[in-house]
Amino acid sequence: MDSAPVSRAEQRRRTQDRVLAAARRLFAEHGYDRTTIRAIAAEAKTDPGLVMRYFESKEKLFARIAVVDRHEPFGGTPEQLAEQLLAALDAKTSAEPVAALAALRSMFTHPEAAKEVREAMLAEQRHAADALPDDDAELRTSLIGALTLGTVIARYLLRLDGLEDAPPEKITALLRDPFHS
Incomplete structure (x- = not known):
């Protein structure tokens, strides 16, 4: 042939x-x-x-691949915002985010990776905080970001029992109340 x-x-x-x-x-x-x-x-x-x-x-090769996903700006009511954030978490737990994991694993030893993760998280938090009307919006979105980051690290890097094999919809169901609070 x-x-x-x-x-x-x-x-x-x-x-x-x-x-x-x-x-x-x-x-x-x-x-x-x-x-x-x-x-x-x-x-x-x-x-x-x-x-x-x-x-x-x-370093240039790393910068090319270690890109943390950035989402479209969030909006709507606080309830809609919580569901958008849960959908983003669901996407991160449904398929292993390989490029993001490269940045996460490297962020403790490589300044460029830490900068990339921080910038992505801050951008997402600012968009979310802008959509919330209350005085605690920045703190609330920071805590949601910490829950999301912790979930991804625990699931894919630490491979914690229970979380590693949990269905994504179960993870988001259990986090729904804290995201809406």
Whole structure:
């Protein structure tokens, strides 16, 4: 079965995609400090020199993959806002957020990862706080952010019993009251 020859541009794109996928997995699994360019290249089945050629440095590669999801601005009534935040948590517990986990695992040892996580959380909290009418809006959204962050860390990084295998809808059902309070 003949296949058409693959262009250099297509070969490059495929190699870059393999490197990005390997980097996501390894940074999420081992964190920034314990992940090496050589390990990423081996996982991607390519040469470490190509990884450096395409991405220039470990830090630039990390910045490319360790992006924390940012959501559309929140709005509506406080009840609608709580449900939007619960839906965001449900999405994070339904599928392992590999890129976010790379940032979370690395945030304790790598300043850029900590900055990325903090900026994403602050942006989400500000949008949510703007939609709440009460004086405690900032504190309430910070606590909801802490619950969300703690849930993701406990589920995917610590793999706590009960939480690791819990259905996402059960998690959001149990957190519904605190999110609405």
